Amino acid sequence: MKIKWPNVILFFGYMFLYFPLICIVVYSFNESRLVSVWSGFSLKWYKALLSDPIILRATFTSLKVATISATVSVVIGTIAAIVITRFHGFRGKSLFIGAVTAPLVMPEVVLGLSILMLFVGMEKIFGWPAGRGTTTVIIAHITLTLSYVTMLVQARLQDFDRSIEEAALDLGASPLKVFFVITLPMIFPSIVLGWLLAFALSLDDVVIASFVAGPGATTLPMIVFSSLRFGISPEINALATILMTVLSIGVIIAAIAVHRKNSQQGISTE
Amino acid sequence: MYRIEELIIYRLTNLAKKITGRNFLISLPSAWIIVFFLCPCFILLKISLSDSVISSPPYTSLVDWISGNVLQIRLNLGNYMSLLSNEMYMRGFATSVLIAGASTICCLLIGFPMALAIVRSSPKVRAMLLTLVILPFWTSFLIRVYAWLMLLSPSGFINSFLMKFHLIDAPLQLMNNSYAACIGIIYAYLPFMIFPLYSAIEKIDYTLIEAAYDLGSSPMTAFFSIVVPLAMPGIYAGSALVFVPAIGEFVIPELLGGAQTLTIGRLVWNEFFGNLSWPTAAALSIILLMFVVFPIVLAQRRKEIRLLRDVR
Numbered sequence: 001m002k003i004k005w006p007n008v009i010l011f012f013g014y015m016f017l018y019f020p021l022i023c024i025v026v027y028s029f030n031e032s033r034l035v036s037v038w039s040g041f042s043l044k045w046y047k048a049l050l051s052d053p054i055i056l057r058a059t060f061t062s063l064k065v066a067t068i069s070a071t072v073s074v075v076i077g078t079i080a081a082i083v084i085t086r087f088h089g090f091r092g093k094s095l096f097i098g099a100v101t102a103p104l105v106m107p108e109v110v111l112g113l114s115i116l117m118l119f120v121g122m123e124k125i126f127g128w129p130a131g132r133g134t135t136t137v138i139i140a141h142i143t144l145t146l147s148y149v150t151m152l153v154q155a156r157l158q159d160f161d162r163s164i165e166e167a168a169l170d171l172g173a174s175p176l177k178v179f180f181v182i183t184l185p186m187i188f189p190s191i192v193l194g195w196l197l198a199f200a201l202s203l204d205d206v207v208i209a210s211f212v213a214g215p216g217a218t219t220l221p222m223i224v225f226s227s228l229r230f231g232i233s234p235e236i237n238a239l240a241t242i243l244m245t246v247l248s249i250g251v252i253i254a255a256i257a258v259h260r261k262n263s264q265q266g267i268s269t270e
Numbered sequence: 271m272y273r274i275e276e277l278i279i280y281r282l283t284n285l286a287k288k289i290t291g292r293n294f295l296i297s298l299p300s301a302w303i304i305v306f307f308l309c310p311c312f313i314l315l316k317i318s319l320s321d322s323v324i325s326s327p328p329y330t331s332l333v334d335w336i337s338g339n340v341l342q343i344r345l346n347l348g349n350y351m352s353l354l355s356n357e358m359y360m361r362g363f364a365t366s367v368l369i370a371g372a373s374t375i376c377c378l379l380i381g382f383p384m385a386l387a388i389v390r391s392s393p394k395v396r397a398m399l400l401t402l403v404i405l406p407f408w409t410s411f412l413i414r415v416y417a418w419l420m421l422l423s424p425s426g427f428i429n430s431f432l433m434k435f436h437l438i439d440a441p442l443q444l445m446n447n448s449y450a451a452c453i454g455i456i457y458a459y460l461p462f463m464i465f466p467l468y469s470a471i472e473k474i475d476y477t478l479i480e481a482a483y484d485l486g487s488s489p490m491t492a493f494f495s496i497v498v499p500l501a502m503p504g505i506y507a508g509s510a511l512v513f514v515p516a517i518g519e520f521v522i523p524e525l526l527g528g529a530q531t532l533t534i535g536r537l538v539w540n541e542f543f544g545n546l547s548w549p550t551a552a553a554l555s556i557i558l559l560m561f562v563v564f565p566i567v568l569a570q571r572r573k574e575i576r577l578l579r580d581v582r
Contacts, residue, residue, distance in 0.1 A: 006387035010399070013384040017406055017460070020417030023427055027420070035420070035430045080299035090296060099303045105562055107518020109538045110555040114310035117548070120327050121313055143306045146299075204410045207520050211542075221412050228412075228525055232420050240413040251408045255401065 021244065028237035035232070045238040055223060055239070062203055062220040065134060069141035070198035074191055076142070077149030077198075082183075084150070085157040104147045112211030115140045119212060132214035140212045141205065145198035152197065156190035157183075189258040196254055200247060318552035319345045329548050349553035359537060359554070366533040367561070369448055369523070370516035373455040374463075377512045378505065380456070381463035385504075386497075388464075389471045400468070407461045415525055418454050419445070422526070446528025454522040455512075462511040470504025471497070510569045517561050534558045 027035060031042035049055060080100050087093075103111060119129055119136055129136055164186075168178045184191075206221035213219060227236060320329040321344075336342050353359045388399045406414060421427045424441040432438045444450065474497060482492040498505075520535035527533070532540075534554060541551035 006390050009383045009387045010391075013380065013387070014399075014402060016380070016457070017403070020414070020421055020457070021406065021409070023420055024413070024417055027427075035425060035427055076299050076302055079295050083296050083299065087292065087296065096296075096300060096303075099308060100299065103307060105514050105566060107515070107520075107535060107555075107558055107562060109518060109520050109535045110314070110558060111310075113538060113542060113551060113555055114314040115306065117313045117317055117327075117552070118306070118310040124327070139306060143302070146302070150299075200408055200410075204412060206412060221410070224412055224416075225521070225525075228416055228419060232416070232423055232426060236416060237420075240410070240416060243413060244409045247409050248405060251405065 024237050025241045025244070028234065028241040030234065033234055045234040046242075049235050049238050049242075052235075055220070058218050058220040058223045061134065061217055065137050065141060065209075065217075065219060066199045066202035069138045069145060069202045070195050072138075073142045073145040073149050073198045074195045077146050077194060078153050078187070078191060080146070080150045081153035081157055082179075084154050100150050101147050103144060104151070108144075108205070108207035111144060112140065112208040115143065115208070116211045132212055132217070134214075134217045136212040136214065137209050137217055137219065140208050141198075141202040144205065144208060145201050148197050148201065149194035152190050152194040153187055156187045160186050189261050192254055193258060196250060200251075203243075203247075314552050314555055317548055318349055318556050319347070320549050321346050321348075322547050322549045327548065328546055346549075349549045350557075353550070353553055353557065358532070362532045362534055362537045363557070363561070365448065365531060366517050366535070369451055369455065369531070369533065370513050370519075373452050373459070373516050374509050374513045376452065376456050377460055377463040378509060381460060381467055381508065382501075382505075385464050385467035385471050388468055400465075403461050403464050411458060412521065414458055415454055415522055418450070418457060419525060422450055422453075445526050446531075448523075448527060448531045451523040451527035451531050451533075454526045455516045455519060458522060459512045459516060462515075463508040466507035466511065467501060467504040470501045470507075474500045506569050506572060510565055513565055514562055518558055534561070 028045060029041050029043070030038055031044065032039040080096075084093075084097055084100070115136075116132075119132060123129060123131075165178055165182055168182055169175070173181070204221060206219075206225045209217075209219045209222055210225075213222065224236060224239065227233060316332060317329050320332055322329060330344075332345065333341065333343050384403075388396055388403075391399060419426070422444040423429070424443070426444075428444060429438075429441040433441065478496055478500075479492050482496055483489075487495070517533075518535050519533065520539055523531045523533045523536055524539075527536075535558070538551050538554045538558065541547050541554060
């Protein structure tokens with residue numbers, strides 16, 4: 001049998017991408033603490049994880065921060081995307097586009113440091129935000145995720161057929177009504193994807209959170225990061241497995257839903 | 271004569287009338303970006319030009335009123351000067367550029383064959399393969415770095431495996447060096463390379479390659495004289511997408527690189543959290559930003575040049 005080189009490349013490429021993750025999942029069920037010993041299947045690390053009050057509190061904080069920041073980010077990001085694609089000829093438009101997309105390329109260390117310096121300065125002048133806590137993390141995460149959401153929604157707005165919007169306007173619908181009846185349903189899949197991406201980014205961020213989080217606002221990645229400095233541990237394996245499972249299931253469900261919605265629209269516009 | 275209050279109210283209502291609909295929509299995201307992104311950037315620049323002092327906040331102000339009527343502005347370039355004359359920081363810059371550059375090249379070498387192979391597969395399989403490339407990106411970044419910690423650490427998978435089969439006696443030092451940091455970066459940012467390459471290669475007209483074969487060129491010649499030049503936009507885009515985040519990376523060199531792999535990102539972190547020297551950390555950040563902006567400007571100019579050429 002002749003060996004097909006594309007299949008060989010794909011095999012090694014995907015091995016490289018997935019082997020490390022599979023290792024984590026497998027060893028999260030290992031009874032022994034050591035990687036070298038496989039002493040049987042066990043769920044004890046999951047039990048240990050779920051009864052750890054510090055981890056549970058950090059998870060709750062992280063979920064709260066991610067939910068709020070993703071929601072605000074989607075609202076502001078959608079508005080920014082509409083401004084970029086639909087509004088023409090206002091002063092400083094190119095500056096607007098540049099400033100909205102710039103956080104995409106900002107190193108996280110710089111973004112975290114600069115936003116912290118802003119908070120310290122504001123506290124000195126206005127007395128707000130008094131100290132640092134969950135609110136400061138949420139604000140920083142909105143700034144981080146805003147550009148991603150704007151880019152996603154903007155790409156979708158640029159794709160779709162403007163004649164439907166124009167027809168509705170010609171038939172006398174108000175711009176607001178056109179937005180809610182026509183534009184919003186059309187761009188909804190990308191809004192959902194944007195929300196998920198913002199949520200995942202916020203749930204994942206350790207650098208910015210370390211700069212702006214107060215004493216009471218330790219997020220889950222901060223806990224994971226500080227325990228990783230001491231090397232590998234089976235509890236983290238279990239935590240990583242749970243996170244990976246939840247995030248991949250969420251992404252796959254969203255991808256299928258978006259795909260279905262797209263193909264539906266494809267049929268209806270034909 | 272208007273009373274002053276009436277005037278203010280009149281002005282405010284005028285302003286409120288202007289801020290309706292369109293203007294409101296423009297001003298909401300603008301306000302957020304100005305307050306929470308542009309302002310912090312200016313503050314960063316400002317603090318990088320101030321002196322370090324032991325107080326809270328630990329820097330001096332640039333603008334001072336001296337004896338009531340003299341406004342003094344002091345710009346301290348000393349932070350930049352000391353960074354550029356200190357060997358440790360210069361080595362940090364070099365390490366960052368080397369690690370980011372090496373990782374970008376490796377990503378290209380791994381990503382190009384993968385993108386080619388994905389393009390060659392049947393459409394049904396292709397969709398699944400692309401999803402599989404992006405899926406690890408959606409799982410946590412920290413977990414992906416941890417995965418390599420799990421493989422490379424002295425008590426990790428590779429060492430345990432080799433010791434079990436008595437191939438080695440003592441664990442090998444696989445991490446805490448710049449190679450481990452490179453591997454982590456390649457692993458984390460490979461999807462960013464594969465996607466632009468895929469979309470560039472997919473657009474290539476396959477009949478061009480067939481024509482080259484018909485005219486007697488070898489697969490190698492066809493690859494280097496047709497596929498690579500036509501995939502150039504993807505190569506530039508992918509390289510920028512890997513290099514830019516890699517140069518400012520903090521988490522990967524911190525966890526996998528060990529103490530001697532001091533990248534700019536780690537130096538900023540250490541100056542801020544370790545030495546509590548805000549001005550130095552700010553000056554380092556500004557220099558880091560220049561390293562980030564440079565490749566972007568370069569890529570942008572290439573795009574403009576190409577557009578000009580296409581127009582002609």
